[in-house]
Amino acid sequence: MSASAPDVATEVGTSKAAARIRAAAIEVFAAKGYGATTTREIAASLDLSPGAVYPHYKTKESLLFAISLEGHYSALSAITKADQPTALPVDRLTSTVAAYVEWHARNHSLARVVQHELRSLSPEHFQAIAAIRRSTSKVFTHIIEAGDASGDFRTIDTEAATLAITSLGVDVSRWFPSNTHSDPAILAQRYVELSLRMVGAQGV
Amino acid sequence: MSASAPDVATEVGTSKAAARIRAAAIEVFAAKGYGATTTREIAASLDLSPGAVYPHYKTKESLLFAISLEGHYSALSAITKADQPTALPVDRLTSTVAAYVEWHARNHSLARVVQHELRSLSPEHFQAIAAIRRSTSKVFTHIIEAGDASGDFRTIDTEAATLAITSLGVDVSRWFPSNTHSDPAILAQRYVELSLRMVGAQGV
Incomplete structure (x- = not known):
């Protein structure tokens, strides 16, 4: 990870007021898209003047970055907490894929913003987020490699399997919930079940 | 399908001028997002006055609908052309998944617009697009069912496998191309390969 916990808290904004602004921004960004939203609208959704947002977030982009940082660390934390490195590869992939998919389903508005608005970040902020995304992918890659090494998996292409597993999770935020x-x-x-099959887990 | 070919052409706009406007709109929508784009910007990217768009598309939403209709029929057409219903289920899934993934990669700007801006369509237009999406999913569902019936596949959950295959294809438009x-x-x-494994195809 590229930032320690206190750094992240400072970047994101620790006050209750900042947290309320982020929560309001997530809903408006998820509904309308980042590009179509003004800071004024976010403030208005909280019955605040536009000037009330400024002390917490100087720009709309800094607000998006704070949300992206918090969201990406939250998703990464969900899978690292779910992973027990001493468990069997099948159990590790089961618990981490479940955690990743559930995170995107339960936090679908937040996830939609942090996964689909990356191009609106400044280059520097994008790099910081990309580092967290690489850490997230690596959790799955390491489990797949452990499973292949132990003979529990027979993966054809580790990079492709990692890509597919993360892509399935991310895309949940586009459509969840659906009729089915x-x-x-x-x-x-x-x-x-589908992920275990993708890595060729025994007996699935 | 809910509309015949002539109906679709009328809805989409058959003139060269209309096609140029759609092509310009796809690039601007894909880069900035639909909500952040004005018809004026699309016209400006073609060195046209805003009034020049109006005879072809009365509203920004009608332009999005035309693009969505054309894009969704194009993706559906790609997989129906790739499918040979008399071929073996493994070959049918191979050719249709390849066509679907390649369509989203080769047309990633168009695909990003038609897959990620659905919420901006009017309810009536959304319903028309949703019908095409159901037809697309059914192509994969029918192949999976044929494979299970013949014993070539051993799918755990046909609906989930269809969802995962279409989701992987759609999500390509979010990130393609990448470093890898x-x-x-x-x-x-x-x-x-991953899709064949998801349906439990023999020997993969």
């Missing part, structure tokens, strides 16, 4: 899927745990279970 | 993938055919090959 509104239960994050059931969706996670289905995607765990 | 810029060749549509190679990406398609990897995703074909």
Whole structure:
């Protein structure tokens, strides 16, 4: 990771007022898209004047970066907490894929913003977020490699399997909930089965 | 399908001028997002006055609908042309998944607009697009069902496998190209292997 916990808290904004502004911004960005939203609208959704946002976030982009930083660390934390490196590869992939899919389903507005508005970040901010994304992918890559090394998996292409597993999770934020899927745990279970098959896990 | 070919052509706009406007709009929508784009900007990117767009598309939403209709029929056409219903299920899934992934990679700007801006369509237009999306999913569902019936596949959950295959294809438009993938055919090959495994195809 490129930033320690206190650094991140400072970047994101620790006050309750800043947290309220981020929560309001997530809803407006998710509904209308970042580009179509003004800081004025975010303030108005909280019955605040536009000037009330400024002490916390000087620009709309700094607000997007704070949300992206918090969101990406939250997703990464969900899978690292779910992973038990001493467990069997099948169990590790099961718990991390489930955590990743459930995170995107339960936090679909936040996830939609942080996964689909990356191009609106400044180059420097994009690099900071890209580093967290690489850490996230590596969690899955390392589990797949462990499974292949132990003979539990027979993956054809580790990079492609990692890409597909993260892509399936990310894309949940585009469509969730749908007519057929509104239960994050059931969706996670289905995607765990598909992921285990993608890596050629024994007996699935 | 809910509309015949002549109906679609009328809705989309058959003139060269209309096609130029759509092509310009796809690039601007893909780069900035639909909500942040004005018809005036699209006209300006073609050195036209805003009034020159009006005879072809009365509203920005009608332009998005025309692009969505054309894009969704193009993706559906790519997979129906790739499918040979008399071929073996493994070959059918191979050719259709490859066509779907390649379509999203080769047309990633168009695909990004038509896959990620659906919420900006009017309810009536959304319904028309949703019908094409259901037809697209059904192509994969029918192949999976044929494979399960013949014993070539052993799918755990047909709906989930269809969802995952279409989701992987759609999400290509979010990130393609990347540092690791810029060749549509190679990406398609990897995703074909993963899709065959997801449905439990023999010997993959």
